[in-house]
Amino acid sequence: MRATLPTLAALTAGGLLLSNRMRHRHDPELFYDGHADGHLHGQHHTGTLLAAAAAVALGGMLLSNRRRAGRHGYSLSTVEESIDLDVPVRTAYNQWTQFEEFPRFMASVQEVRQIDDTHLHWKAVVAGKTKEWDAEITEQIPDERIAWRSTSGPMNSGVVTFHRLGENRTRVMMQMDYRPESLAEKVGDAVGGVKVTAKGNLQRFKELVESRGAETGGWRGTVGQH
Known part of the structure; x- marks a missing residue:
């Protein structure tokens, strides 16, 4: 190769x-x-x-x-992060379903527009450049998991899972696969920049939810895996 x-x-x-x-x-x-x-x-x-x-x-x-390149000839990177929140699992899950509020705690995300129950349009700054892409929810189970994959633009996919640790204690775990494109993105990936960003995003999500003590909304629908 x-x-x-x-x-x-x-x-x-x-x-x-x-x-x-x-x-x-x-x-x-x-x-x-x-x-x-x-x-x-x-x-x-x-x-x-x-x-x-x-x-x-x-x-x-x-x-x-x-x-580590896959069968398509390009390299896929993976980042995994988790954080514990002092809120019920229902609260954490409901808040995460409010996709259009992601820019409030995701540092590089400028806008998320929800097209329908399973389709989103993203706009974010990646390695200093503004990029846009579409994504679809591929699986969603209330209080358990939300999985997605991009359908255009930068390749990325992943899953966020929610684990009840206690009545008012929840662990949020995120796994994301992505393909760095430009040299700047590959350098950032090589030095762990994406992992640092993901960790910061989860920390800000924790602060957002815990400071409110309640979710700002929630979608309780189910999406079958596909």
Whole structure:
């Protein structure tokens, strides 16, 4: 399986920097600052080595992701996060069904428009660029789970599940599969940016629900798995 151009570019850049560093490791003009006292001048070399290491590391992470590519030839990444809320499971679930309120706690989401019971249109900033896509709810069971998949635009799918821990205690678990597209998205994915964003979104959802103590609405319909 061939590596992507960004992967090759990162690996090549790191290799060239390391190769150049090794060729000049004995060159006194590169090691000394030219003064009579012969002080070592190593900041340039430290910076070069760090840049080389970063490039090689990035290339390695991108290559690792590439090797996880699915049958369609592109890489899928997965993020899993969970959080415990001090509210009943019904409250947590009902609030999550209010899709158009997602921008209130999802940092990068600008708008979610609900077309009907099972179809949504999303608008969000992804790696600094505004993107839009359509999604459908593929399964929905009150107080248990909501699953979705995109039908246009950036590929993503996942499920959010709700677990009763007590009368006023609920665990919300989210799993999402997605396909980074641009180099910026692949870099963000490689360094765990999506995981950090997901964790922050769940934390803000917790704060939103717990501060109110009740949901702002709720849809109790069921969608069969498809």
